[in-house]
C-alpha cells in the first residue's frame with residue numbers, strides 16, 4: 135500500500151497530487167488518443183491508498199481503475215473518503231460505462247477534479263450529476279491542464295471537428311534510414327524493414343483500432359493479410375479497408391480471405407472504390423469475399439479521403455490505423471488527416487520509393503516521444519497541425 139500523504143482539505147496537497155497524477159497519465163497519451171490521458175487517486179483519512187489511469191483506448195477509465203486498486207489495497211470501502219481526478223468524470227455510457235456510476239457505487243462522498251470536460255455537450259454535467267446525488271465536489275482549476283497533458287483531446291473537441299467529425303487517424307509506417315518505405319531490392323525480401331519487436335507492436339496497434347486502412351498499391355505489392363496475431367488480441371480484429379479506386383484488387387488477394395480463430399483473426403474486408411467503378415469487377419470481387427463501398431471521387435478521380443473518413447465514421451469507426459505505402463500516406467499527410475504518427479526507422483540504408491524525410495522536420499510535431507524497439511528507433515507524436 136502506498137504511503138503518500140495528502141490532506142484533502144489542503145489545496146496545496148491536492149495540487150501536488152494532481153500534478154503527479156497528470157505526469158503519470160501523460161505517459162499513456164499515444165495509447166488512449168483521441169481520449170484524454172486521465173489519472174485518479176482514492177484517499178482514505180489523508181492517505182493516498184490507490185491510483186488508476188486510463189491506459190488503453192476503449193478500455194477502463196482512470197476512475198474505475200483507481201477504485202479497483204482501492205479494493206485491492208485492503209482499506210475498507212467505508213474509509214474511502216475522497217476521489218481526486220485530473221479531469222471531470224464522464225457521465226454518459228460510451229465504450230465503457232459512465233464513470234459517475236462507478237463513483238456513486240463506491241460510496242465516496244467527495245470528488246476533487248482539476249478540469250471540466252472540454253466537450254461542450256458534456257461540460258459540467260458529470261460534476262452536476264454527482265452534486266445532485268449529494269456528493270461534495272471541488273474544482274481546483276489549473277492543477278493539471280489539459281492543454282499540457284492532452285492537447286490532442288482539445289483538438290478532438292474543437293467545434294469544427296465536433297460539427298463534422300471524422301475518425302482519429304494513426305499513421306504507422308516503417309522506413310529505412312533514408313526515410314523510404316520499401317527496402318532496397320534483395321533486402322528483407324524486398325519488404326521487411328522493422329525488427330521483430332516492432333512487428334509485435336504492430337499487432338498490438340491493430341487490436342487497438344476499429345479499422346486498418348491501406349491502399350491498393352500495398353495489396354498488389356505485398357499481398358498482406360492485415361490480421362491480428364499475438365501479442366495483439368485476435369478477438370479485437372478491426373475491419374480491413376482498402377482504397378481501391380478502380381477495383382483493381384487481385385481476385386486471389388489474401389486480404390479477401392476470411393480468417394477467424396483464436397490465434398489469428400481479420401475483420402471484414404472493405405474495398406472503397408469510386409462511384410461508377412466497373413460492374414463486372416464489382417461482382418467478381420464480392421464473390422471473392424470483399425464488401426464494396428462506392429464513394430465520390432476527389433478532383434484527381436481517386437477515392438476521396440474525406441468521403442472515406444465520413445463513411446468510416448458513419449459505421450462507428452473512431453480510431454483507425456493507416457498502414458499503407460508512400461502514395462496514400464502522402465495524400466493523408468497533405469490533406470492533414472493524420473492525427474498521430476508512429477514511425478519505425480530500421481537499420482537499413484537506402485531504399486526504394488519517395489522518402490518521408492521532408493514530413494519529419496521537428497517543427498511538425500508536438501509532444502513527441504523518441505524511443506527504441508529492438509534495433510529500430512521509434513518516433514511517436516501528434517502532428518502540430520491536426521486540422
Ligand SMILES: NC(=O)c1ccc[n+]([C@@H]2O[C@H](COP(=O)([O-])OP(=O)(O)OC[C@H]3O[C@@H](n4cnc5c(N)ncnc54)[C@H](OP(=O)(O)O)[C@@H]3O)[C@@H](O)[C@H]2O)c1
Nearest residue numbers: 307308315349351352355378379437458459460461462465
Ligand atoms: N514500410 C511500410 O510501412 C509500408 C507499408 C505499406 C506498404 N509499403 C510499401 O509501399 C509500396 C506500395 O506503395 P504504394 O504507394 O503503391 O501503396 P499505397 O499507398 O498503399 O497505395 C496507393 C494506391 O492507393 C490508391 N488510392 C485510392 N485513393 C487514393 C487517394 N485519395 N490518394 C492516394 N492514393 C489513393 C491509388 O490507387 P488507385 O487510384 O488505383 O486506387 C494508389 O496508387 C510497397 O513496396 C510496399 O511494400 C510499405
